[in-house]
Amino acid sequence: MDDEFELLLERITPALRSHDLTALRQIVREQDAPEIVRLLEREDDADRAVLYRLLARDQALEVFELLDGTMRTELFASLQGEDVARVFEAIDPDDRAQLVDELPAGVAQKLMRGLSARERELTAPILGYPRGSIGRFMSTEYVRLQPHLTLGDALTHVRYRGAGAETIYTLPVTDAQRRVLGVVGLRDLVMGAGDRLVQDVMTDARHVHANEDAEPAARSVVNAQLLAAPVVDSEDRLLGLLTVDDAARILEEADDEDAARQGASEPLRRPYLTTPVLRIVRSRVVWLLVLAVSALFTVGVLxxxxxxLEKVVTLALFVPLLTGTAGNTGAQAATTVTRALAVGDVSARDALAVAWREVRVGALLGGLLGLLGFALASIVFGLPLGAVIGLTLLGICTLAATVGGVMPMLARVVRADPAVFSTPFISTFCDATSLIIYFAVATWILQL
Amino acid sequence: MDDEFELLLERITPALRSHDLTALRQIVREQDAPEIVRLLEREDDADRAVLYRLLARDQALEVFELLDGTMRTELFASLQGEDVARVFEAIDPDDRAQLVDELPAGVAQKLMRGLSARERELTAPILGYPRGSIGRFMSTEYVRLQPHLTLGDALTHVRYRGAGAETIYTLPVTDAQRRVLGVVGLRDLVMGAGDRLVQDVMTDARHVHANEDAEPAARSVVNAQLLAAPVVDSEDRLLGLLTVDDAARILEEADDEDAARQGASEPLRRPYLTTPVLRIVRSRVVWLLVLAVSALFTVGVLxxxxxxLEKVVTLALFVPLLTGTAGNTGAQAATTVTRALAVGDVSARDALAVAWREVRVGALLGGLLGLLGFALASIVFGLPLGAVIGLTLLGICTLAATVGGVMPMLARVVRADPAVFSTPFISTFCDATSLIIYFAVATWILQL
Structure with missing residues (x-):
């Protein structure tokens, strides 16, 4: 697959350089939508708009739906008014709601006014839910069934109403008040005997509330291996469906953010190679400054x-080794616990259990490294310094693992993102504390 | 949703302690499969087997399919022979193949011999593909269509053959040699006019090769928002389907591994709270030792x-600040590039482009931090030391960002896992090099 994409790049690059629109049109129109998405992600704004305008109409829509949020907004900004209005009318209501969030308010309002009444009606409820809630990602075009229909009649109903729906594979069943009673899969309608009733084949619906946080709701849909789950309001009335592809996209963005935060930067939200250098700098500089300023504390401690230090300059030699080991131990613990929180293996009420596990893990790791450090340092620098290094390693590993494990839990308790207590944050914190332990032990053993 | 789970825990814990099987059976039988999975993940081996045996037969199967690989193997080990054989016969062939990999060879062979001929036949082709390839995850129970069928006849065919299939929502279309011509969705069969031909509504199939690496193949299915993609052999003949839920699971395991490696530990592959402490220690100790031994290099440099150092002890005060900043800058770059590689934004051939971007990003970040460092250090410690700190920061940020960006690319070129060049690994590397830069600059400016 990758070789094919390389070939595509080799064909398209000269055509782009020579502005050979005929050749470009021919090339892009034979590609699958995902290939075009990869292509657009590699090109700069101007070339991207050129390529996008050369797509066939259906293709353009399909490609647009596969693009990330930021790419959509940027593409919109570089397209002409008419193209914009056409795409805006044709995309799914939940995708439209996300664009409205990102576009300048004036542009968004104008576009919303240009919509057909039906599409506006489908979009409005989505916009009523807070950003980051599952309501923002729901599909409001679905087919619902009534419980007393026969499967045969239900299939006819789907045929009649299904054309505009985002999916017809998951069919919510509701009562007269639109309250969700269960769901039926299209598979049940097709495979079941035509005279059975919907209420006899429907299964309990795992539903999500529109106000819920998007990430855990999406994870519950993916973990339960559902194709879609009903989205309901506080009175369990049906509002829409969360489809598995939207759930997968929510999770990918969340994982993107976690990965970036663990490295102490903000997610770029766009392809790395086409992100301007200054934008990459911006995604990193704040964290780097915050960490550097916190690291001033280590200067103070030293x-x-x-x-x-003046009495025994040799003590300085071990400073990077010790702070580094503390940072690594803390990072290991923080990574494990952050991931366990993200996938729901651990919740806020487990804080004490996590701390107790990490104390033991840290003490074991520290004991092992301490013995090794004691042996090596004793041979080279003599027994007293060996004892200082060994005891310090035991202390800092225990402390760092505990801090690394507890910090993400604390973040969860105060409802912040656990990934914010990233590896570099933990390292910086552990640097300062491990220096205090080091010099306390040294002062005691070496009688300084 | 979380509150409900807390309530469930409060009901089940006393019943487990008092071995009240009647109460337990009643409680578990009213739960959804995903809730039971969460429950099983929290309990130890013995309680897990007790709870699992109390499930209704259908429920037991549904729960088993939602469990992770390691959990399945462990559950199998703690169940009785008869339960094992029943579950093994009932699960999907791809799940069965993964169990065969994990179980002791003797047990696996005995179970395979106990299978019905049909199920053995469905499992064998999966076992023929290498571990980690997409062939290991394909569903061999599918319904395929012929291109000249009418949609009406195709729907009848699906009704007749669909009962055992893992999905009937994606229907591959093949020629007489089983070569894939395209796919049709069940939606097309239901919504289309009954007298149209399959070949007129089918679309190009994005197919994956059974020998491909599982992760990129799975990502391409999720990115293209497909419910399933045909899996083919080297001659494009149909072997099975990769369904979106299997693709999502592959991606989650890959992200788990990446997250763990970025924190310099190996993934636990099981829920954190029920993993024995010694096993957590084992997942971390090797990396920690490797990093500590590499950090010995910093002792050598110092x-x-x-x-x-003896001449100007004040130089020692800045060591943790400088090595820390180098580590953080390197970690930021490494995280961004590793993620870009994982999601396919960047490929091995972009190595130079990545390096050039990171040189500029690093120089900008270093310039900024350097100015700040110069100003602060000059005020407190005088102009010469201020100049040393400022220039050093410029140098180490540039170097660290470049190294952090290039390392994961190098890993990709030599076909290793980019996440292995984890944050802690980069930090340790940057520690030593930043010390060399620091003392080189200090020796030059302070004329030591």
Missing amino acids: GFFEES | GFFEES
């Missing part, structure tokens, strides 16, 4: 012990 | 400059 300044406090400067006299001891 | 030892080399010990004379300069």
Whole structure:
């Protein structure tokens, strides 16, 4: 697959350079939508707009639906008014709602006014839910069934009403008040005997509330291996469906964010190679500054012990080794616990259990490294310094694992993103504390 | 949803403690499969087997299919022979193949011999593909269509053959040699006019090759928002289907692994809270030791400059700040590039482009931090030391960003996992090089 894409790049690059629109049109029209998406993600704004305008109408729509949020907004900004209005009318209501969020308010309002009444009606309820809630991602075009229909009649109903729906594979069943009673799969309608009733084949619906946070709701849909789940209001009335492809996209964005935060930067939300350098700098500089300023604390700690350092300069040699080991141990614990929180293996009420596990893990790791450090340092620098290094490693590993494990739990308790207590954050915190432990142990053993 | 689960825990814990099987049976039988999965993941082996045996037969099967690989294997080990054989016969062939991989060879062979001929036949082709390839995850129970069928006849065919299939929502269309011509969705059969031909409504199939790596293939299915994609052999003949739920599971395991590696540990592959402490230690200790041994290099570098340190002890105060900043800058770059590689935004041939971007990003970040460092350090410690700190920050940020960006690319070129060049690995590497830069600059400016 990758070789094919390389070939495509080799064909398209010269055509783009020479502005050979005929050749470009021919090339892009023979590609699958996902290939075109990859292509657009690699090109700059101007070329992207050129390529996009050359797509066939159906293709353009299909490609648009596969693009990430930021790419959609940017593409919109570089297209002409008429193209914009056409795409805006044709896309799904939940995709439209997300565009409305990202576009300048004036543009968005104008586009909404240009919509047909039906499409506006389908979009409005989505916009009523807070950003980041599942309501923002629901499909409001669905087919619902009534419980007393026969499967044969239900199939006819689907045939009659299904054309505009985002999916007809999951069919919510509702009562007269639109309250969700269950769901039926299209498979049940096709495979079941035509005279059975919908209420006899429907299964309990795992439904999500429109106000819920998008990430855990999406994860519950993916984990339960559903194709779609009904989205309901506070009185369990049907509002829409969350489809598995929207759920997968929500999870991918969340994982993107977690991965970036663990490396102490903000997610780019766009392909790396076409992101301007200054934008990459912006995604990193705040965190880097915050961490550097926190690291000033280590200068303070070492300044406090400067006299001891002057007496035994050899102590300075181990500073990066010790702070590094503390940082690594803390990072390991933080990564494991952050991931466990993200996938729902651990919840806020497990904080004490997590702390107790990490104390033990840290003490075991520290004991092991401490013995090794004691042996090596004793041989090279003598027994007293060996003892200092060994005991310090035991102490800092225990502390770092515990801090690394507890920090993400604390974040969850105060409802912040656990990934914010990233590896670099934990490292910086552990640097300062491990220096204090180091010099406390050294002062005691070496009688400084 | 979480509150409900808390309530469930409060009901089940006393019943488990008092071995009240009647109460337990009643409680578990009213739960959805995903809730039971969460429950099983929290309990130890013995309680897990007790709870699992209390499930209704259908429920037991549904729960088993939602469990992770490791959990399945462990559950199998704690169940009785008869239960094992029944579950093994009933699960999907691809799930069965994964169990065969994990179970002791003798057990697996005995179970395979106990299978019905049909199920054995469905499982054998999956076992023929290498671990980690997409062939291992394909569903061999599908319904295929012929191109000249009318949609009406095709629907009848699906009704007749669809009962055992893993999905009937995606229907591959093949020629007489089983070569894939395209796919038709069940939606097309239901919504289309009954006298149209399959070949007129089928669309190009995005297919994956059974020998391909599972992760990129799974990502291409999820990115293209497909419910399933045909899996073919080297001659494009149909072997099975990759369904979106299997694709999502492959991606989740890959993200798990990436997240763990970025924190320099191996993925636990089981829920954190029920993993024995020693097993957590094992997942971390190797990396921690490797990193500590590499950090010995920093002791060597500092030892080399010990004379300069003795002359100006104040230089030691900045060591953790500088190595920390280098590590953070490197980690930011590595995280961004690793993620870009994972999602396919960047490929091996972009190595130079990545390096050039990171040189510029690093120089900009370093310039900014350097100015700040110069100003602060000059005020407190005088102009010469200020200049040392400022220039060092410029140098190490540029170097660290470049190294952090290039390392994952190198890994990809030599076909290793980019996430192995984890944050801690990069930090340790940057620690040593930043010390060399620091003392080189200090020796030059302070004339040591």
